[in-house]
Amino acid sequence: MNTTAPKTEALSFKTPRTGGFFSRLPVVHQLRQSMGWQRGMLITGLVITGVFVLTALLAPLIAPYGFAQRKADSLAFGTQQPPSGEHLWGTTVGGYDVFSRVVWGSQTALFVIVIAVVFSIFLGVLLGLVSGYFGGWLDRVLVVLCDAIYAFPSLLLAIVMSIVISGGRSSMWGGILAAAISITVVFIPQYFRVIRAETVRIKAEAYVESARVVGASSSRIMFRHVLRNATRTLPLIFTLNSSEAILTLAGLGFLGFGIEPTAAAEWGFDLNKAVSDVSTGIWWTALFPGVAIVLVVLGITLVGESLNDLADPRLRGRRAVSAASGDVAETSVVPGGTLTAGPGGLDGLETPDPIGDEPGEVRS
Template sequence: MTTVASHLVPRRKKSLWRRLPVVHQLRQSVGLQRGMLITGLVITGAFVLTAAFAPLLAPYGFSQLRAGGVAFGSQRPPSVEHLLGTSVGGYDVLSRVLWGAQTALFVIVVAVILSIFAGVALGLVSGYFGGWLDRVLVVVCDAVYAFPSLLLAIVMSIVISGGRANLVGGILAAAISITVVFIPQYFRVIRAETVRIKAEAYVESARVLGASNSRIMFRHVLRNATRTLPLIFTLNSSEAILTLAGLGFLGFGIEPTSAAEWGYDLNKALSDVTSGIWWTSLFPGLAIVLVVLGITLMGESLNDLADPRLRGRRAVAQASGTVAETSVVPGGTLEAGPGGLAGLQDGETFDEHGIEVTS
């Protein structure tokens, strides 16, 4: 009995490890799809680690202008003291890029969490109860979704923070403006799934047994309607970074003395490009491109793996090849054409066209 239990525990741990979200999708992926997923995971993981350990990785503070009583100087080229040079404002470019990852991660987390809670709640109520409430919510969400996202973010930033803000105010302004844009996306997905699930037999059975609407919604419908949310989360995270960078580039972002932000640094580096000073704009722009690319690759790969039609193409091809090579003849593997049936009947032979040859 002890021996059996000792064999079951590792197997259970192994199965639980394989069922983890990222590990499960990684095992399903093949070929180019796996390469895209691994690349996205590596870039996104590096971004998250950089944001988490920015205070330890950055050589200077995001608003630091001098060290040891000596000013950094503006537009200094890359050197030993400043590996990526200094900006027009006299900030260390490397430090600003590393601290900017932390600001971007804060905005992603706050914006997506707020939009998920609001979008899921509205979609669940609208899809389950229907009626006039459903029609009103659908019209409002379609109107918001049709509104230009960056323009809406600018308006919300001005309303919340007056166009300029400190770290908390700037993050909330950007996050709330992004939240308003993302809510219709989560609302549409959850509403469509709720409308489909509430017609299932187990929901009807729960209603016949006397279960309340709240119990059916949160115990039976919500659990099955939120399976695609991680996919939308990854795809919307890259859009959140672009919206934050757009706000900073247009001058509606966070003050440089409150936090580092890549869009603001790009805005201040516009005049440097025509003067041949490339390092002030290259590295913030490269950070935006890499992070958006990594998150997009991961999101698109997960989206493909969630679609059985796209996920199963390689498996079907491999299975068909295996079946074609499988022996179905007692004498050996089936050869091309009916001639492979020669061993089925004693004394009878067939040519390559399947015609019996008589001796």
């Protein structure tokens, strides 16, 4: 009996619809994949982070006063003034406008994040790639060195590096570079470990061996084949380290190793000067810088954790996986036809023959 079916019915899949360039962007792609709580966390984190970045970029337009301005129209602001129409969030013990200091402080934090994370990614990825690919004595030396740096408390190491670089206090760009470089030293071992582990795994893959056989140079293999596949987790580490950079910068400023108040606004320094105000009932000088630190760290952390969950298939919800995989039509498991092939269709393969054959027996 001929059970063949038209070839168009033998195997049928529906290809998922794909969007344009915008839908393939990293964060947009994860946003389309997310469902339920994951989507809510990711959107919340993106909104908070976006507000932080826009505030930092538009600080000269948003802030009513300069970060070191103490008077306007030849009139001093006054110290520890409560929130009012003239000063929305009051003034500090040094006579600075709190709202302006918080807005300008976002710009300082963004500069430190960008410089520190870019430097640490460049050095950490380069060292991890070279160490994992070549191995040998260089690998052992770099591993021991990075483990030794990683064993130190991050804030203590940042304080030591800040003192070495700038003596603990400096101008705006000097303080920003000092804080960024000190944070860079803390972050390099993290990127080094991740890239080295991925490089050791990838260099044993078949396509890397094939590249060696055809005569590709070591630099071409590292940067064209290994690096491209070893850096997939960097966006996750980038977001988490950005929030840690803000905390480290605030810790340096709070302990007195930050930037001079006349050189730039910094949230940790403002919190340090507001400690004595809290006990006297002056709450506004410490509340707003503290809330700014908490919100920015929360927003960046939510983005990082959401991207981490969506990057791991085991942590995605079943609905998210089903929505991302598209619709799959019925698939043929019988040569020459679909599941409906055979005498009597699928029922004919499983039910007893009405003439009296054994159950499940199929007549030819």
